[in-house]
Amino acid sequence: MSEENWIEVGSTDSIEEEDLIRFDHQDKTFCVYKLTDGFYATDGICTHEAVHLEDGLVMDDEIECPMHQGIFNIKSGEALSPPACEDLKTYPVKVDNNKIFIKID
Amino acid sequence: MKNNIIILGGGQAGIYAAREIRQNDSKSNIKILGEENLLPYERPPLSKDFLLDKKKEEDLCFHSSDVLKNENIEFENISITKVDFENKKLFTKNDDVYIYDSLLISTGSENKKLTLDNNLKNDIYYLRNLEEAKKIKELVSNKNKITIIGGGFIGLEIASSLSQLQKKVIVIEIDNQLMGRIIPKQIADLVQNTHIEHGNEIILNKQIEKITKKNGDYEILLNDNSLIETDFIIAGIGSTPTVKLFENTNLKLDNGIVTNQFCETSIKDVYAAGDVSNFYHPLYERNMRLESYQHAQNHGICAGKNIAGVKTEYTSIPWMWSDQFNLNLQLTGICNDYDEIIERGNDINNGVIYFFLKNKIIRGACGLGIAGKIGRDIRITSKLSEKNTIVDKQILSDQNQKLNKLIQK
Numbered sequence: 001m002s003e004e005n006w007i008e009v010g011s012t013d014s015i016e017e018e019d020l021i022r023f024d025h026q027d028k029t030f031c032v033y034k035l036t037d038g039f040y041a042t043d044g045i046c047t048h049e050a051v052h053l054e055d056g057l058v059m060d061d062e063i064e065c066p067m068h069q070g071i072f073n074i075k076s077g078e079a080l081s082p083p084a085c086e087d088l089k090t091y092p093v094k095v096d097n098n099k100i101f102i103k104i105d
Numbered sequence: 106m107k108n109n110i111i112i113l114g115g116g117q118a119g120i121y122a123a124r125e126i127r128q129n130d131s132k133s134n135i136k137i138l139g140e141e142n143l144l145p146y147e148r149p150p151l152s153k154d155f156l157l158d159k160k161k162e163e164d165l166c167f168h169s170s171d172v173l174k175n176e177n178i179e180f181e182n183i184s185i186t187k188v189d190f191e192n193k194k195l196f197t198k199n200d201d202v203y204i205y206d207s208l209l210i211s212t213g214s215e216n217k218k219l220t221l222d223n224n225l226k227n228d229i230y231y232l233r234n235l236e237e238a239k240k241i242k243e244l245v246s247n248k249n250k251i252t253i254i255g256g257g258f259i260g261l262e263i264a265s266s267l268s269q270l271q272k273k274v275i276v277i278e279i280d281n282q283l284m285g286r287i288i289p290k291q292i293a294d295l296v297q298n299t300h301i302e303h304g305n306e307i308i309l310n311k312q313i314e315k316i317t318k319k320n321g322d323y324e325i326l327l328n329d330n331s332l333i334e335t336d337f338i339i340a341g342i343g344s345t346p347t348v349k350l351f352e353n354t355n356l357k358l359d360n361g362i363v364t365n366q367f368c369e370t371s372i373k374d375v376y377a378a379g380d381v382s383n384f385y386h387p388l389y390e391r392n393m394r395l396e397s398y399q400h401a402q403n404h405g406i407c408a409g410k411n412i413a414g415v416k417t418e419y420t421s422i423p424w425m426w427s428d429q430f431n432l433n434l435q436l437t438g439i440c441n442d443y444d445e446i447i448e449r450g451n452d453i454n455n456g457v458i459y460f461f462l463k464n465k466i467i468r469g470a471c472g473l474g475i476a477g478k479i480g481r482d483i484r485i486t487s488k489l490s491e492k493n494t495i496v497d498k499q500i501l502s503d504q505n506q507k508l509n510k511l512i513q514k
Contacts (some may be wrong), residue, residue, distance in 0.1 A: 049154075051433075055477040056510075057484045066187075066480025068426060069399065082167065082402060083147065093399050 006094065006101040012039070013098070020063065022054035025104060030091065032100060033058060033074050039093045040074050041102040047072075047079065047086035063088075108133040110412060111195065111203055113185060114211035114347075115139020117147070117398065118379025118405035120167050122209050125409025127176045133413075136179040138195070138203070141234060144170060144180055149357070149398055151238040152262040153428055157269060158242075162235065164168055190222040204289035207374045207412050210362060211405065214380035214396055219254065219340050223374070225316055228323070230339045232259060245337060249273055250334040252325060253456075254285040254313060258427045260341035261296065265429040268303050275306040275333060282309065284427075289440050291448075291459050292471045299430055308333075345395060346381045349489050359383055361394045366418045378408035388420055390440065390492070397425035422487040433476045435483045438490045439470030449473075449482065452506045458482055465495045482508050 009023045015034040020042055023030045029044030031053050046053055046065040055066040062080065064071045070084025077088040092103040110126060112119045115137050123135050139145070146165040154160035173180055185203070187196040195203040216231040230241050241263075245251060253260045253268055256278030264274045276283075283293045297307050311326040316338070325333040346361035357363040357371035361383035368376045368384065377384075379401040383394040395404075403421040410417040427434045432453065443461035449472075450457045456474030460467055470486040472479035485508040489496060500506045 051477045057480055057481045064480075064484060066477040066484070067428075069424070069480070070485065081399070083149075085167075 005103050007090050007104055009100040009102055011098055012095055012100055018053060020058055022052060030102060032102060035061060039091045039095060039100050041091040042074060042077055043089045046070060046084065047088055048084045108206035109204060110135045112137045112209045112211060114213055115141060115145050115180065116211060116379065117145060117401035118211040118214045119404050120246065122211065122378060122409035123178045123406035124176060124200055125406045126413045127178060129325065129413035129415055130411060133320050136181060138181050138183050138185060142182040144237060152232055152259055153233065153266055155238050156242050156266040182223040185350065188350060188354060190269060190375060206311065209408050209412060210377040210381060210383045211379045214346050216343040217343045219342065219346055221316060225318065228318065228338065231262060238323035239341065246335040250335050251279065251337045252333060252339065254340040255342040258284060259343055262427060263339055263427055265302060266307050268305050277308045277311055279312055287436060289459055289471050292473050295453060295473050296429060299432055303430060317386055348381060364461045367416060368419065376408045376412055378404040384419060387418055399424045413477045422491050424487060431475055434473045435479055435481050436471040440469035440471050442468055447498055447501045449502055455504065460501055466493050467496060481496045485509060488512055
């Protein structure tokens with residue numbers, strides 16, 4: 001795992017617990033979440049229709065799309081409820097010196 | 106015990122019921138009888154992304170034939186013409202017989218048709234299924250001025266799509282507001298403004314007196330004697346539950362098939378779910394009939410559980426959406442039974458929501474915003490409404506304060 005692939009998102013206190021922030025990098029959008037057991041990252045756009053998940057509701061380990069209520073598991077990316085049927089891509093996250101990094105391939 | 110379970114109606118409620126039964130019952134035979142020669146598919150895109158060519162026919166099915174095969178769920182394209190509840194039999198017009206132990210009726214609803222006194226029946230188009238959507242998509246390609254009769258969800262979604270296809274669109278609505286059956290006027294007016302900004306003409310408070318065909322085009326005479334010239338007419342004037350098959354049976358009907366909170370009808374071992382069911386909702390302590398995506402899915406799942414012997418009350422809070430232009434409209438709960446209204450936000454770019462409260466408890470909310478902007482708050486509202494939470498009105502009305510903090514865990 002080379003260091004160059006890890007992209008800094010921001011400080012750990014930039015996200016409230018059980019919430020998310022949107023992170024744009026180059027031409028892609030990601031969501032970075034703070035759950036009770038740590039930080040997680042997924043693609044930032046719903047797989048059903050092109051809408052930003054940043055406005056969605058985080059409950060437990062799930063993110064719900066704000067437009068049509070498709071639900072994804074944040075940790076696995078699994079599509080849990082229609083109209084979402086395609087899984088959401090997830091990304092590794094690490095914390096170093098109170099800073100969050102995600103690994104983008 | 107191995108049962109024969111038949112699901113009459115191959116729509117969303119039917120397929121979700123079938124899969125839920127299988128989750129709880131690995132043995133029984135499950136067969137869906139559908140009138141369309143297509144596996145259950147999503148209808149919301151028909152008036153939007155399908156017309157705009159952003160979604161194809163093959164993108165619409167809920168589940169592939171492989172999923173059904175893996176779960177041992179049969180789908181048969183057949184039309185039932187007679188039911189014998191006493192002997193638990195269904196008949197086709199050729200007298201083929203289907204015998205069931207448990208029956209789920211999920212026949213959905215069908216479009217109301219305009220009453221016209223001349224021979225124009227084949228000239229007015231309606232949109233409910235894929236065939237109709239394909240027909241409209243093909244025919245409007247060389248039309249320019251299209252009139253939509255009925256300013257409800259379906260009419261306005263089509264109006265939005267056709268406007269995006271550079272068509273001149275006129276919407277005629279009999280009521281004094283758009284989407285008046287369920288959407289509060291405050292939100293309906295914002296939607297109306299958006300249509301007008303995009304060039305659509307909205308005519309309210311007018312009835313159709315007469316439609317005349319002239320050289321392949323049409324003249325629509327309204328009750329104020331104004332005349333609209335148009336080259337294509339689509340009507341979306343509401344729907345009725347599909348219950349004709351049961352009219353001369355013992356099944357209790359009243360604006361659909363009357364069911365209790367367990368999806369059970371008045372006849373033992375016969376259940377109903379989705380648009381066709383007028384169901385008892387324990388939270389609102391009354392019966393209601395809903396026509397929405399979320400309801401079809403959740404009601405189907407609830408029926409599936411009950412058929413499989415997992416006794417489950419249906420307590421889902423109503424929720425529906427409509428996408429028009431770049432706006433997303435959502436409604437949760439019921440918005441016509443309130444003693445106080447609270448507004449949150451005043452700019453559709455950030456989202457506008459009206460909350461409807463009764464005795465300090467949120468009964469419903471309706472919002473409009475650029476795609477995604479109101480979804481989280483509407484969803485939280487559903488949860489608050491479900492738990493009968495007394496809310497801090499200050500937080501509700503202040504868009505800078507997150508509603509998450511109102512949820513009691």
